[in-house]
Amino acid sequence: MKKLVIIGANDFQNQLILKAKSLGYETHVFAWEDGAVGKDNADYFYPISIIEKDKILEKCKEIKPDGVCSIASDLASITVNYVAEKLGLPCNQTKYANIQTNKYAMRKALLDAGLPCPKFVLADESFDVRKLHDFSFPIIVKPTDRSGSRNIMKLESTSGVMKAVTEACQTSFEHKAIIEEYIEGNEYSMETISYKGEHHYLATTKKFTTGAPHFIETGHCQPSDLSQDVLEKAKSHIIKALSALHIENSAGHSEFKVDKDGNIRIIEIGARMGGGCIGSDLVYLSTGNDFMKMVIDISCGDSPEFADILKNQFVCIKFLMNKYDFDNLDLLKEQAKYKIYRESIFDRKPDSKVTDDSNRLGYYIFK
Template sequence: MKKLAIIGASEFQAPLIIKAKELGIETHVFAWKCGDVGESIADYFYPISITECEEIYQQCKKIGIDGICTIGTDLGTIPVSYVANRLGLVANSEECVKKATNKHLMRKCFEKNGDPSPRSVEISGSQDVEDCEFDYPVICKPTDRSGSRGIYKVNNKKELLDAVDKSIEYSFEKKALVEEFAEGQEYSVEYISYQGMHHFLALTKKYTTGAPNFIETGHIEPAPVSEELLEKVKSVTEHALDSLEVTNGASHTELKINHNGNIKIIEIGARMGGDFIGSHLVQMSTGVDFVKCVIQVAMGEEPKVIRNDKTNHAAVRFVFGENEKKVFATIKKENPSIIVGEHFDKITDEKVVDSSSRFGYFMLKAEVADEILEYMPRNEED
C-alpha cells in the first residue's frame, strides 16, 4: 500500500485525508495534537507541530512515504517542500515556497519579472511608515498570513500607524506590507501544475465585506466574465506562476480586475484555495476532482483533469449574523434543491474579524447562475 504524508489535521485537511483513503492510500498525518478531526480519521497520526520540518522529515524517512502534501494552508507548504526535496519526492522547491509564503519576497519577484501587482514596501515598525510614498488609501497586512487576518485599508498616516502595529502583531515574522490599493472586483484563479505545466481549473468571483478588513463573505464559480478576459487572466496567472517557480501541485492566485480590464495580482498561494474553493466548488462547477489531482501530483503522477461536458454553477456563502440565516431560510422555502451543504454555529455578539471567526456557511449548486446569484451578497463593484 502506498503511503501519503499529510501536513495538518484541521478540517481543511479532512477532504484530503478522506480522498486518499478512498484511493487506497495509507495516510500519515502530522500536526500539533489539539483534537482536530484529522487526528481521528487518519490511519496514523503524529503529534508533531507542522513547524518542526526536520522532525517530520526524519519520521517520514522512517515510514517510507511515497508522497507528501497539504491543502488550504500556506504554513503547511513549508514542511511539504522541506521533506519532499530531501526524499526525492514531487513538490515545489524550497525557494518557490519561500517566495509564496512571504508577500514581500513575492512582490519583489513579481516586480523583477514584470508581473502586474501593486507597489509595496515592507515595514518592521511604525518608524518605517515614512518610507511609504504611496497615495492614500493603502492596504496594510502581515507579510506572512492568510485568511483575511490583519488586513486593513487606511486613508491617512494616522490610520496607517495604527494598522501597522496591528498587522505586525498578526505576523509570524513581525513584519507588515504596505501596498497601493488596487481598485476593482476581486477574483481567484485555481490551477493544478505538474512538472511545470499549468492546468487551469476555475476562475472564482469573490465577495467580501469591503473596507477596512475585506473578509470574504462568499464565492461563486465560474466567475461571470467574457472569454477574452478569461484568456487574459490565464495568461497573466501562468506567467506569474512561472515567476514564482511554481511547478507542482495546486495554486490559488488572488487578483483584482478594474472596469478597464486591467489586472493586478494581489498574491499567489502555492496551495489549494481554502473556504471550500478547492475542496468543493471546483469539482461542483467543473467536475474536476481537485483534491484527487493534488494527491496524484504528490505521488508523482500526472493529474487527470477531467471536466464535465456541461458546466454547473457553484457557490458558498458565509454566515456573519442573522441575515444569512434568513437568506438560507428563504432558499429552503423557494428553491431547496440548490442547497448542497450547510453548517451553522451559534451566533454570538462576537465581531467577525477574519475568516476563522465566521458563524458557518451554506453551499449552493445550480445549472443556471441566476438561481444562485439572487442569494449571494452584494459587492461594492457589483
C-alpha cells in the first residue's frame, strides 16, 4: 500500500485525508491536535505542529512516504516542499519559497516579470507615512506572510495607517506589512495544476467578501461570470505569473481583480489549492476534474489525469458569518434553489465575532 503524508488536519484538510483513503493510500497526518478534525480519519496521526518542519522530516524518514502534500495553506505548503525536497519527492523547490508565500517578495517577482499588479511598498512599525505621497487612495494594509484575510485593512487616507501597519506587523511572522493601492472591481481566483513546470487551467471562481474594511470571504461560486475575452486575458497573465514564481509541481490559486474596463490586476498567488473548499470541492463539482486526486498524484510523481468531458455545473459555497446566518440555516437551505451538497458547522458559539477566514462559524455547499 502506498503511503501519503498530509500536512494539516482541519476541516478543509480533512477532505484530502478522505480522498487519499478512498484512493487506497495509507494516510500519515501531521497537525497540532487542537482543531484536528481529520485526526479520527487518519490511519496514523502525529500531534506535531505543521511549522515544525524538522520534527516532521525525522518522522517521515521512518515512514518512507510515496508523497507529501497539503491543499489549502501557505504555512503547510512551506513544510510540504521542505520535507518532500529532503526526501527526494516531487515538490516546488524550497529556494523559491519566499516569492511563493511572502506577499512583498511575490509582488516584486511579478513586477520584474512585467505582470499587472497594484502599486505597493513594504512597511514595518517604523514606517514613514510620507512614503505614500504618490499613492492613490484608498489603500490596503495587510501582513506580508499570512493568509485567510487576517488583519487586512482598507484606508481612505493616511489617517490610521500606522495603527493598521502595527496590527498587520503583529500578525505577520516576519513583523512586516505591505501597503498597496486598492483596486476597484470584482474579485476572482483562478485554479490551476502544475506538473513539471507545465501549467493547466482548471476553473475560475467568483469571490464574495464582507467588503471594507477587512474583506473576509463570505462565499465563492463557479463558474465565474467573466466574458471569454477577459477570461483568456486573465489566463495569459496567470500562466506567466506561475512561471515567474517557479511554481512547478503543485496546485495554484491565483487571486485577481477585474476593473470596469476589463483590465486584470493580480492580487496574490498561492502555490496551493484555494481554501474555503474551492479546491477540495468546487472545482470537482463544477468541472468534473478531480483536483485533490491531481494533487496527490503529482506529490507521488504521477502526471495528473483530466476529465474526458468537462461539466459546466453551477456550484457555490456560503459561509456562516454571524448569529443570523447560524440561527436561520434551515431557512436559508429551504430558500436555496439548489441541492445542498455538504454542510459543516464548526464548534464555535454562534455569537462569536468573525474577524478573519479562520473563525467563520461554518459553511454549506450547494449545486
